[in-house]
Amino acid sequence: MTNRQHGERLDQATVIRTALELLDAKGLDAVSTRAVADRLGVRINTVQWHVKTKARMLELMADAVTGETPLTDLPSAPDERVRELARRYRRTLLAHRDGASLVVGTYPAEPHTLRFADTLVGALLDSGREEQTVAWTTWAIIYFTLGLTQEEQAADQRPLGDLLARAVSEDTHPALHRIAGHLAPGSFDDRFAFGVSAILAGNSG
Incomplete structure (x- = not known):
């Protein structure tokens, strides 16, 4: 699980940062909204609220890189x-x-x-x-x-x-x-x- 503190407000920047941590740890094939949700310890729809789809999440990750x-x-x-x-x-x-x-x-x-x-x-x-x-x-x-x-x-x-x-x-x-x-x-x-x-x-x- 990521180093997000319990009770810390989840936002798009946190989702993308966590997705990049997952990318670095396991590679692109392992990156999905569900995997990011698991890493954050939240439900998948919580992640999707901030990034909508996997394709959109990958766009935001690419921009962050x-x-x-x-x-x-x-x-x-x-x-x-x-x-x-x-x-x-x-x-x-x-x-x-x-x-x-x-x-x-x-x-x-x-x-x-x-x-x-x-x-x-x-x-x-x-x-x-x-x-x-x-x-x-x-x-x-x-x-x-x-x-x-x-x-x-x-x-x-x-x-x-x-x-x-x-x-x-x-x-x-x-x-x-x-x-x-x-x-x-x-x-x-x-x-x-x-x-x-x-x-x-x-x-x-």
């Missing part, structure tokens, strides 16, 4: 600001078990998510890129960050490099065999930096 990304003390140079925002976002996702998978499945137009997106878009606009390029570059960076972080968080269970090494050989899949060694779990930091730089280079102002 995004809200942990610091938006102060950013570099002044626009592209460096973008890189730093992407790095901070990735670190925030990695700080929660299945953090990327949680956010991928939601589309929260909520305060923290909108504030992060506005800061990222502002940095790209400051670089002199056209508005359409900014919009598409924003999506490219966010989707890339989420996708690579999902792979990174699943690497302990299914490391891609090891899977490729077992599944391909020089005779059967020569191209994949040549690159398999570059997809080891330890390469995530470098792959992330490379990917963000490649996106920015391909969409320069």
Whole structure:
């Protein structure tokens, strides 16, 4: 059970905080309104009063996670600001078990998510890129960050490099065999930096 004190008033923030504790303890598959209610020691309809549905609860959880990304003390140079925002976002996702998978499945137009997106878009606009390029570059960076972080968080269970090494050989899949060694779990930091730089280079102002 969570550390909520007996008699303490239950509110939406407490529900979401408890849901994130459950996420970190047991993973995304274990998160449900019933499981959160059990953790709080209340009835499921009490939790649903504050979050309505599981889908809505996941949206609020995703927004809360995004809200942990610091938006102060950013570099002044626009592209460096973008890189730093992407790095901070990735670190925030990695700080929660299945953090990327949680956010991928939601589309929260909520305060923290909108504030992060506005800061990222502002940095790209400051670089002199056209508005359409900014919009598409924003999506490219966010989707890339989420996708690579999902792979990174699943690497302990299914490391891609090891899977490729077992599944391909020089005779059967020569191209994949040549690159398999570059997809080891330890390469995530470098792959992330490379990917963000490649996106920015391909969409320069």
